[in-house]
Amino acid sequence: MSIVQLPDERGYFGTYGGMYVPETLMAPLNDLAREYESARKDPAFSTELASLLKDYVGRPSPLYRAEGLTRHLGGATLYLKREDLLHTGAHKINNAIGQILLAKRMGKKRVIAETGAGQHGVATATVAAKFGCECVIYMGEVDMKRQALNVARMKFLGATVVPVKVGQRTLKEAVNEAMRDWVTNIRSTHYILGTAYGSHPYPAMVRDFQRIIGDEARAQILEKEGRLPDHIIACVGGGSNAIGIFTAFVPDTQVALTGVEAGGRAIVPGEHAARFAGGSLGVLQGTRSYILQDDNGQILNTHSISAGLDYAAVGPEHAYLREIGRASYAYATDDEALEAFRLLCKIEGIIPALESSHAVAHAMKIAPTLGSDKIVIVNLSGRGDKDVQQAAQFVGMELP
Amino acid sequence: MAENRIDQRFAALRAEGKKAFVAYLTAGDPSLEATPGLVQSLEEAGADCVELGVPFSDPIADGVVIQLAFQRALDKGASLSGVLAAVARIRALGCEIPVVLFTYYNPVMRYGFEKFVTDSAASGADGVLVLDLPPEEAHVERALCEKHGLRWISLIAPTTPDERVPALASSASGFIYYVSREGVTGMQSSVSSSIPDKVALIRRHATAPVCVGFGISNPDQVRQVAAHADGVVVGSAIVKEIEKHATATDLCEKVRAFTAPMVTAAHGS
Numbered sequence: 294m295s296i297v298q299l300p301d302e303r304g305y306f307g308t309y310g311g312m313y314v315p316e317t318l319m320a321p322l323n324d325l326a327r328e329y330e331s332a333r334k335d336p337a338f339s340t341e342l343a344s345l346l347k348d349y350v351g352r353p354s355p356l357y358r359a360e361g362l363t364r365h366l367g368g369a370t371l372y373l374k375r376e377d378l379l380h381t382g383a384h385k386i387n388n389a390i391g392q393i394l395l396a397k398r399m400g401k402k403r404v405i406a407e408t409g410a411g412q413h414g415v416a417t418a419t420v421a422a423k424f425g426c427e428c429v430i431y432m433g434e435v436d437m438k439r440q441a442l443n444v445a446r447m448k449f450l451g452a453t454v455v456p457v458k459v460g461q462r463t464l465k466e467a468v469n470e471a472m473r474d475w476v477t478n479i480r481s482t483h484y485i486l487g488t489a490y491g492s493h494p495y496p497a498m499v500r501d502f503q504r505i506i507g508d509e510a511r512a513q514i515l516e517k518e519g520r521l522p523d524h525i526i527a528c529v530g531g532g533s534n535a536i537g538i539f540t541a542f543v544p545d546t547q548v549a550l551t552g553v554e555a556g557g558r559a560i561v562p563g564e565h566a567a568r569f570a571g572g573s574l575g576v577l578q579g580t581r582s583y584i585l586q587d588d589n590g591q592i593l594n595t596h597s598i599s600a601g602l603d604y605a606a607v608g609p610e611h612a613y614l615r616e617i618g619r620a621s622y623a624y625a626t627d628d629e630a631l632e633a634f635r636l637l638c639k640i641e642g643i644i645p646a647l648e649s650s651h652a653v654a655h656a657m658k659i660a661p662t663l664g665s666d667k668i669v670i671v672n673l674s675g676r677g678d679k680d681v682q683q684a685a686q687f688v689g690m691e692l693p
Numbered sequence: 694m695a696e697n698r699i700d701q702r703f704a705a706l707r708a709e710g711k712k713a714f715v716a717y718l719t720a721g722d723p724s725l726e727a728t729p730g731l732v733q734s735l736e737e738a739g740a741d742c743v744e745l746g747v748p749f750s751d752p753i754a755d756g757v758v759i760q761l762a763f764q765r766a767l768d769k770g771a772s773l774s775g776v777l778a779a780v781a782r783i784r785a786l787g788c789e790i791p792v793v794l795f796t797y798y799n800p801v802m803r804y805g806f807e808k809f810v811t812d813s814a815a816s817g818a819d820g821v822l823v824l825d826l827p828p829e830e831a832h833v834e835r836a837l838c839e840k841h842g843l844r845w846i847s848l849i850a851p852t853t854p855d856e857r858v859p860a861l862a863s864s865a866s867g868f869i870y871y872v873s874r875e876g877v878t879g880m881q882s883s884v885s886s887s888i889p890d891k892v893a894l895i896r897r898h899a900t901a902p903v904c905v906g907f908g909i910s911n912p913d914q915v916r917q918v919a920a921h922a923d924g925v926v927v928g929s930a931i932v933k934e935i936e937k938h939a940t941a942t943d944l945c946e947k948v949r950a951f952t953a954p955m956v957t958a959a960h961g962s
Contacts, residue, residue: 303829311830312827312829312830313798313825313827313830314753314827315753315824315825315827315848315850315872316827316847316848316849316852316853316861316872317754317852317872317875317876318852319827319829319850319852319853319857320852320853320857321852459760459764460750460751460764465751469751469752469753473753473756473876473877476753476875476876476877477875477876477877478875479875575799575802575803576798576799576802576825577751577799578751578753579825584799586799586803588803589772589773589774589800589803589804590773590802590803590804591748591749591750591767591800592750592751
């Protein structure tokens with residue numbers, strides 16, 4: 294399969310993707326695409342990125358054989374790709390480091406980002422601090438409340454966190470505000486978009502910065518087991534951690550790839566964020582993909598226990614992989630994710646992010662149905678420290 | 694094909710040596726019932742063209758004034774089919790002002806673009822401006838508009854590289870909307886100093902007239918900008934005025950009085 298060659302020069306993965314932006318953004322996006330292409334071919338860029346990923350981020354992240362979880366579920370052998378152990382606590386830093394190096398190449402001294410769960414905001418604030426850039430993070434007011442710890446982290450790291458108070462006050466509105474900031478400050482500012490979404494070149498560029506997850510996992514499983522896994526499972530909000538772990542395995546057609554969306558309370562409009570389960574083709578925030586919309590083409594509200602998955606659209610490459618049958622997409626509900634969160638804490642001593650808990654929840658469903666000769670890798674995309682307070686509330690835990 | 698109202702109006706203005714005043718308002722704010730009357734009051738104020746904003750939940754190119762207007766319109770149940778019905782009522786009132794539908798892509802994509810174009814033409818619209826559909830993505834949509842006699846209004850921005858201008862400008866129809874500053878829609882205290890040079894560049898390659906918008910909100914600014922262009926677009930200031938008097942019984946009169954001095958400033962330049 295030649296899927297990794299995509300997107301085409303217009304930014305399309307099949308019929309998904311493209312550049313659906315106002316004219317003001319066309320030249321900056323074309324400049325970014327050109328700069329990224331030249332950076333990719335520049336050995337000095339690759340060397341600097343690799344060095345930072347190793348010594349600053351802490352890569353490679355371990356591929357951990359989860360004995361307790363495997364025993365508990367009584368089926369396939371489960372491995373966890375430990376992105377939660379990276380600096381700042383999630384896979385988001387892989388992309389943030391890559392993009393800050395691009396910003397530096399372009400001479401941009403100011404960076405902005407949207408954030409939902411706060412992990413991408415923290416990653417951006419971190420790299421901005423390290424490289425001495427001004428940093429502004431847009432975050433929905435609802436998310437600021439449920440991810441207050443990450444707001445504090447961003448502030449300590451020197452970022453300005455701007456609450457977004459319109460609409461549903463979550464990730465989608467934060468992206469809108471970041472795009473408005475970018476269009477207003479285009480000459481000084483680089484927008485570090487945090488997921489494999491948006492106008493070309495972002496979906497391809499973010500994928501490329503995240504594909505190290507799958508490249509490492511593939512080498513690690515071959516070393517540990519002498520063979521490829523049977524299943525890869527990852528949660529999908531915009532879809533950056535999923536595309537990151539999928540990409541290396543896409544040509545290995547015997548490896549099943551499953552993305553897990555947020556099923557929220559139920560697959561009823563406004564109660565979930567499962568775009569493939571309840572969505573349809575549309576154009577939102579620069580790209581053509583599956584989105585949650587009403588009959589009039591207005592974007593629907595979403596709900597998920599996890600702020601990072603609480604988003605009305607999914608990255609275009611996921612829509613493409615699904616269409617060609619190379620990846621499939623399931624969902625886990627809030628309750629299932631919370632149960633997975635608790636289970637992983639208890640039997641593995643690992644507190645997963647609520648986002649990643651959706652992937653664990655799906656593994657809990659399929660592992661018992663598989664033979665003990667099967668191997669499943671779950672991308673544990675982030676750690677759950679940020680979610681502890683919210684999870685405590687959900688389970689009714691008394692806090693002092 | 695019947696003469697297009699946009700072409701007719703700009704030809705008449707050109708013959709008189711006048712600059713165009715283009716007014717924007719959000720359809721459905723304060724209600725779809727009020728929209729035809731508001732358009733009529735803009736025509737009575739002397740406006741040469743009206744851009745009718747189709748409400749969308751996620752307007753990334755708009756500042757807070759128009760965002761809130763969209764939200765108010767959506768809260769009252771405005772939809773694309775409702776907006777098209779309002780256009781038909783504008784024509785039923787006898788208004789002959791050219792109407793451009795100013796929209797984001799998703800609502801028209803969901804409606805079905807071809808159906809949108811045929812229904813727009815049937816309702817009496819004259820042009821279409823799709824904010825987030827740059828020429829690279831717009832081949833089919835643009836051809837459909839042209840087939841049905843609608844003008845495809847193109848945007849050019851300050852960030853548009855000089856080498857990209859000739860292709861955009863020479864292929865434009867109706868008029869070219871030059872977005873005069875980097876940013877979103879909204880009122881500004883001063884007009885951009887880069888307007889004369891960029892508009893001159895566009896005019897070298899364009900046969901269509903060039904109108905300048907974004908951030909223009911009072912007669913002085915209209916006069917300044919009109920001196921360098923074929924027309925001026927005022928949006929957020931009018932939307933703000935509508936918001937201010939939304940419940941007033943003389944809303945239309947207020948909007949007419951607010952708009953008339955800006956029209957005079959444009960026509961007098």
